[in-house]
Every structure is written in C-alpha cells, then in structure tokens.
Amino acid sequence: MAIPLPRLRTLLGASLAAVSLSVTGFGVATAADDPVETRVIGGERASIEDHPYTVYLTTPSGIQFCGGALVAPDKVATAAHCVEDDSPSSVAVVAGREDKQGTAGEVVGVTDIWVHPDYVTVTSGDDIAVLTLETDLSYATVEFAAAADDAVYAEGNPATILGWGVTETGSSSRYLLQAEAPLTSDATCAAGYGISYDSASMICAGYPEGGIDACQGDSGGPLVVDGVLVGLTSFGRGCAEAGYPGVYTRVGAYAADLEARIAS
Incomplete structure (x- = not known):
C-alpha cells in the first residue's frame, strides 16, 4: 500500500489520479492562465464573503x-x-x-x-x-468544535472543504474553491489507512467511490460543518481515490x- 502523504493540498476531482503524489516543499505554483470557469470535479468556486475566515x-x-x-x-x-x-x-x-x-x-x-x-x-x-x-x-x-461536541462529527454530516490547492488540471487554483463531502465513520477511515488513522485526533470526509477531495496545496485549510470548524486538511493516499477519504485534524480534540x- 502506498504511504499516505501530507497534502500541501487542494480540492480535487476524480481525474486527479494523474497528479504527482510527491511532496516537494511549499512551492505550489499559481497558474497565471487559470480561467474563471475552471472547477474541480464535484466542486465550484467559493465566495470569500461566504467564508471570510x-x-x-x-x-x-x-x-x-x-x-x-x-x-x-x-x-x-x-x-x-x-x-x-x-x-x-x-x-x-x-x-x-x-x-x-x-x-x-x-x-x-x-x-x-x-x-x-x-x-x-x-x-x-x-x-x-x-x-x-x-x-x-x-x-x-470561525467557531471551532468543542471537545465534547460529538454531534458535529456524526457520520454522514455534510462538510465543506475549502482551499486553493491542486485541481484536476494538475495546477493549483487561482481562486478559492469549495466542495461538499460527508464525514465518514472511524471504521471506514481505518479500513483505508489502518494504523495511520487515529480516531482521537483525526476525522475523514469523502465518498466510497472517491471523486471529491482536497489535494496538494490545501493542507491546513478548513473543513466546516454547519458553520463550525471541525477539521484542518492533513493527509491522504493520493487525492480523491476510491476507498481513501481525506484525513483531517479533528479540531475538537x-x-x-x-x-x-x-x-x-
């Protein structure tokens, strides 16, 4: 199994399997010609006014x-x-x-x-x-999850991923993007990552079939449920791969x- 890598990450679509998995540092380039209509698969441009934090x-x-x-x-x-x-x-x-x-x-x-x-x-x-x-x-x-706020981490809660990272084009996004994905159960995440997943300090979001995710350049960005910060983009196996949801730091912890x- 491939080693999970930190996602100096972006919002990603299913065709992102072509994106390199290597992390070469902080040099995530900005595409000068990134058109306004460029969108990740399953995602869209986000307004900073809606997410000012x-x-x-x-x-x-x-x-x-x-x-x-x-x-x-x-x-x-x-x-x-x-x-x-x-x-x-x-x-x-x-x-x-x-x-x-x-x-x-x-x-x-x-x-x-x-x-x-x-x-x-x-x-x-x-x-x-x-x-x-x-x-x-x-x-x-942004309000962040409290230590005892288990309800916000319930499996299936719709979560919003935000970032400027790598898209399906292979380049980082010029614009802030958002995508929606449900929180997964701990069992689902552990099935993909094994001992690399710690339910006390991590939470996952994504679909079983993949297709929506964060990727390189998105690390540290917010994962939000009902306006509450529940996660920070952390790592994953590739980007948007089936069976490997994105892993986020569990902010409430x-x-x-x-x-x-x-x-x-």
Missing part, C-alpha cells in the same frame, strides 16, 4: 503553499506539517482574498508559530499549529489548545 499561507515571495482558518482576530489555525520547520519571518497570511492574483484583502506577517508539542508526522496525529499575526484582522472568525493560544 478562510486564509492562505505564502512564502515571502508570495507563493501560496497551505491554507488556514482565522479563529481569532490575530490567530490562524493550520496544519503543523505546513509550518513545522518555518520561522515567523518566512510565512505570511493572506486574508479576504478570493483570487490569488488579485489585490483584495490584507497580507499580514506572523510573529509566532506554535506547533503542537507532540507532533511528529501527519500519520501520528497532532497535526495542528497556530500562527499569531502581527496585527488583528477585521474579518469574521484540540479545542483547549486553541483556546489557550487565543488567550496567550
């Missing part, structure tokens, strides 16, 4: 490599594997911008990166980090950590 991370040169969710005016939740080796000066956060080639919104620097102290690899869990921004943002934040970082 959705942000993306860039290198100092402006290359988008991951996503994130604004959980407080100066705090962004993202995946640990996105920033584990970074210094604050090597990451910028772009908020309020739907089109990566546009100028809307704000670009802000990062003053602190907190990576969960138990994080080792994506398949060992604890794939969560919090960025502290150099200035407060005025965009609406880290509610206390998020609250502590917000209060710090």
Whole structure:
C-alpha cells in the first residue's frame, strides 16, 4: 500500500489520479492562465464573503503553499506539517482574498508559530499549529468544535472543504474553491489507512467511490460543518481515490489548545 502523504493540498476531482503524489516543499505554483470557469470535479468556486475566515499561507515571495482558518482576530489555525520547520519571518497570511492574483484583502506577517508539542508526522496525529499575526484582522472568525461536541462529527454530516490547492488540471487554483463531502465513520477511515488513522485526533470526509477531495496545496485549510470548524486538511493516499477519504485534524480534540493560544 502506498504511504499516505501530507497534502500541501487542494480540492480535487476524480481525474486527479494523474497528479504527482510527491511532496516537494511549499512551492505550489499559481497558474497565471487559470480561467474563471475552471472547477474541480464535484466542486465550484467559493465566495470569500461566504467564508471570510478562510486564509492562505505564502512564502515571502508570495507563493501560496497551505491554507488556514482565522479563529481569532490575530490567530490562524493550520496544519503543523505546513509550518513545522518555518520561522515567523518566512510565512505570511493572506486574508479576504478570493483570487490569488488579485489585490483584495490584507497580507499580514506572523510573529509566532506554535506547533503542537507532540507532533511528529501527519500519520501520528497532532497535526495542528497556530500562527499569531502581527496585527488583528477585521474579518469574521470561525467557531471551532468543542471537545465534547460529538454531534458535529456524526457520520454522514455534510462538510465543506475549502482551499486553493491542486485541481484536476494538475495546477493549483487561482481562486478559492469549495466542495461538499460527508464525514465518514472511524471504521471506514481505518479500513483505508489502518494504523495511520487515529480516531482521537483525526476525522475523514469523502465518498466510497472517491471523486471529491482536497489535494496538494490545501493542507491546513478548513473543513466546516454547519458553520463550525471541525477539521484542518492533513493527509491522504493520493487525492480523491476510491476507498481513501481525506484525513483531517479533528479540531475538537484540540479545542483547549486553541483556546489557550487565543488567550496567550
């Protein structure tokens, strides 16, 4: 069985099997000629006004490599594997911008990166980090799941995946995209990933036949159920493959950590 890889990921359709599975770093290129009508299979363009908490991370040169969710005016939740080796000066956060080639919104620097102290690899869990921004943002934040909120994680709950990552074209999206997929049971996810899946720290979303997923460039981006942040894009086997739903950090398991970082 192929080794599950972190998804420096995007919203993906069924024909994404052609996308390379190798992770070569944060250099997820922006397609300059990505047409407005380009859509992932099963997905569509999303409005930043509908999801104002959705942000993306860039290198100092402006290359988008991951996503994130604004959980407080100066705090962004993202995946640990996105920033584990970074210094604050090597990451910028772009908020309020739907089109990566546009100028809307704000670009802000990062003053602190907190990576969960138990994080080792994506398949060992604890794939969560919090960025502290150099200035407060005025965009609406997203409510995140509480530790005891089991109902929001019920199998079959419709979830929204958001990101700017790789699409079925093989290039990252110029525009914010969204796709809908149901949360799966722990048994379904474990059937695909075995011991790489930890139900205490992870949650999966997808269809048995595949076809809708996140992919490279989407890591750290939000998975939302009824307006509540329940997951952060983490890893998967390929993208949108049958039998291998996307794996997300189970945000509710880290509610206390998020609250502590917000209060710090």
